[in-house]
Amino acid sequence: MTKPIHILDEIAIQWKEDEELFFLDSDYSGHYVKIETPIGKKHMDQVEKHDILGSVNLKSLFDTYYRTEDHDEFVPWMTMFSEMMTETRFAPVELDLGIAKLYSEARLTDVISGVANGWVVSKKLFEILKNFNIGQYQEYKIVVQSKKTVSNDYVYLFFFNYADEFVNYPHTTFYTEKGLLNFGSRKVMAAKFNSFEEVKKASEELNKGIDWLDFTNKTHIKAKEIMLNNNDQDIFKFKGFCFNTDMLMSARLAKTLMDEKITGLEYIKTSKVKLFNQE
Structure with missing residues (x-):
């Protein structure tokens, strides 16, 4: 027997159909x-937790190049990251972004969704993208963990391009x-x-x-x-x-x-x- 669609899902589907019909x-x-x-079957993104505390140098880079007198003594690590990475500047290339831990049902793909505003991409995909116009970009070190598999075959790609x-x-x-x-x-x-x-x-x-x-x-x-x-x-x-x-x-x-x-x-x-x- 087919499981009935939740009323909120019905509304969302109808909205999408009505929205698209106009075009x-x-x-x-x-x-x-x-x-x-x-989008996964259970979650919007593949990443369950971005363990930025696993970074070996985020705090030291922030303290050296970004900390000002206006900052409190304690600055949350994700706040440090967001202040370092904006569309007017890139963080230092040596920045390490820790570990992206996937949900148990998520599989390793060339694009991993769920880490801040950038893309976590396989090094294979990154090599392809470098040959195309994706605007200003910089890659950073990040580790991807899926169940018991720990992969160093990814980079965090931060880029922006407007038309x-x-x-x-x-x-x-x-x-x-x-x-x-x-x-x-x-x-x-x-x-x-x-x-x-x-x-x-x-x-x-x-x-x-x-x-x-x-x-x-x-x-x-x-x-x-x-x-x-x-x-x-x-x-x-x-x-x-x-x-x-x-x-x-x-x-x-x-x-x-x-x-x-x-x-x-x-x-x-x-x-x-x-x-x-x-x-």
Whole structure:
């Protein structure tokens, strides 16, 4: 007998279907796919515990290069890590990040999900990624423990790459949505924009007199179909509030990873991001 779906799971599934349906009146992209790290049967991530206390040098590096008079005498180790690693600076290359301990049902894959904002990747995958444009990056030492297996064949990869500068605004389609998860309120905008500044100004006009934290009554402007000018980025996201938060990958990199049988990633067709004049 099939186990009934929990009501919260039903709601989540319906939300996802309603959310995606709005975008499916457009062809899928031939140049980009959305990527996700798979969710386990029992847990969202593969890592049960990031034992950063196993680092041999995090505290000494923090005390030497980052500690200021404003810090308390005791600074939690994860706070040290987050202060050392930001999108305006990388931590020292010699930083050791301790041990990532996996859940008992998790298996070793080329991408391990569940450690801060970076990726834990196999050295095999890292060697492949170095040949593609993933933006600014730095790798760090980390050990992965799965049951009784302790592997040194991984690195913690911290990278960031954004495609906002390549957006072709006049050919990008935007829509408005009032409130949160109010998919029925979506309306495609006839207006065309030439820059992010114009989108921001239009958003401010729509929400004049509404508190910026009043998400129920706030009207959001979002991109329905993002057109990018020619570029060579292979993994990227967007910074602007009007763009989606998906992690995108070029089809050429996705094909390489599938050919190399890289595990731990899902490749999902998308109609939301396309290459202008080449689709």
